Amino acid sequence: MGVDRITGEAQDITAKISAHYVDNARNLPWRVPPKLSVSGMLPDPYHVWMSEVMLQQTTVAAVIAYFQKFTQRWPTVADLAAADEADVLAAWAGLGYYARARNLHKCARHVTEQLDGMFPSQEAELLKLPGVGAYTAAAIAAIAFGQRAVVVDANIERLVARLFAIDRPLPKGKADIRMGMDALTPKDGAGDFAQACMDIGASICSAKAPKCGICPLQEHCAAYAAGDQERYPVKPPKKAKPVRKGRFFWIEQDEKLLLVTRPPKGMLGSMRALPDDNWAAGTDGHGKPPLDGDWQLHENVVQHSFTHFSLEVDLAVYQSEKIVINTGDNKSTEVGLKPDDMLWWPLDGIEDAGLPTLFAKAVRWAVKQKLKE
DNA sequence: AACACGGGGAA
DNA sequence: TTCCCAGTGTT
Numbered sequence: 432m433g434v435d436r437i438t439g440e441a442q443d444i445t446a447k448i449s450a451h452y453v454d455n456a457r458n459l460p461w462r463v464p465p466k467l468s469v470s471g472m473l474p475d476p477y478h479v480w481m482s483e484v485m486l487q488q489t490t491v492a493a494v495i496a497y498f499q500k501f502t503q504r505w506p507t508v509a510d511l512a513a514a515d516e517a518d519v520l521a522a523w524a525g526l527g528y529y530a531r532a533r534n535l536h537k538c539a540r541h542v543t544e545q546l547d548g549m550f551p552s553q554e555a556e557l558l559k560l561p562g563v564g565a566y567t568a569a570a571i572a573a574i575a576f577g578q579r580a581v582v583v584d585a586n587i588e589r590l591v592a593r594l595f596a597i598d599r600p601l602p603k604g605k606a607d608i609r610m611g612m613d614a615l616t617p618k619d620g621a622g623d624f625a626q627a628c629m630d631i632g633a634s635i636c637s638a639k640a641p642k643c644g645i646c647p648l649q650e651h652c653a654a655y656a657a658g659d660q661e662r663y664p665v666k667p668p669k670k671a672k673p674v675r676k677g678r679f680f681w682i683e684q685d686e687k688l689l690l691v692t693r694p695p696k697g698m699l700g701s702m703r704a705l706p707d708d709n710w711a712a713g714t715d716g717h718g719k720p721p722l723d724g725d726w727q728l729h730e731n732v733v734q735h736s737f738t739h740f741s742l743e744v745d746l747a748v749y750q751s752e753k754i755v756i757n758t759g760d761n762k763s764t765e766v767g768l769k770p771d772d773m774l775w776w777p778l779d780g781i782e783d784a785g786l787p788t789l790f791a792k793a794v795r796w797a798v799k800q801k802l803k804e
Numbered sequence: 805a806a807c808a809c810g811g812g813g814a815a
Numbered sequence: 816t817t818c819c820c821a822g823t824g825t826t
Contacts, residue, residue: 486821493812493820527810530824564823584821602805629821638819639815669818670807698809738809788811808825814818 440651441614444594445624447647448615452627457634459491460498468623471577476550477508479575480538483567484531491633497526508550511536512543517692520701521785529702529787533695534562552576574622581613582625586632591615592664593636596653600665608664674741677710678718679793680726681748687775688794690784691768698737703776705790706768710742721768724751729800733792746793 456465461482463474485494505511516536523532538561551557557568569580591611597604635642641660654660682689695701698711708716726747733744776784
């Protein structure tokens, strides 16, 4: 069953999606409500860009608080460009996929310094910006600039795959899905139309237990007609997730905790962290502490799941009285700690250090242990 | 084309 | 547990 089966109904489907949006749009902080949107009002491109980047592989519920925090702290793209990268990354901590935050800051500087603070309005130009891919470029062009662009995110992927019963598995099936969305996308109001589709995808055409009974597109849906809704979109089988072991090192002195800044690329790149045994390199960590002394080992205090592996974490606590770390020169110490990347953070305000969740979990465990003693 | 890249919520 | 989420960049 192909897209062509349904093209005759395309305008009908489009009209029903648009109509549904008028009364059922989610009220989201980066959005212009449909009532205002019809009179031509467009949202701030900075807000659209910020929200779209945050929403990449991330649920709306998780994004809202971060969006509020970022736009209050950095109201314009120039403000964000003027910020230190470390502050932006710390503010992003907990949201995940930290390359997004590095690219966000890089993009803000590019737009501010090279583009006079104006985001491009054309999809092809948007696509050149760091952290802006096919989806985000189309979304910004349509939502912030009123361009006709074919927007395909996970919601729309699912909605269209079901509507047309697209059998070719992803990622190849993405081309069919895109064609279907192209056939539906109106010349005017593509931004609201995309958001309308996403809302239906999120609240009706959900991944599990879709609410076909209240779906305005029920009579047009090929998957529903076949009683096969949950089969779409067809995806390839998933790979098994290996389990890896790693160790964090707790070094405390004068009520301050030793943190490091991680290397700028790869896992949790450029984020502040506890010193560890290099578990991120692709295998189990080596387990060796970064300096000589007495260590108390606590096994398996944290479990954490990443996209492609799970991690079991031990925490080794430094017990020796006085810590001797030569920070006088700029060489790597024998133990693998680079003075430039080290910082002592008051335990008191450790929640402000901007630690990714993995390390925040270990800190919470350690603080809790200490209270019990 | 396949893989790396976080974290939380839902069932 | 497993699956999924307003994907992008690298190899």
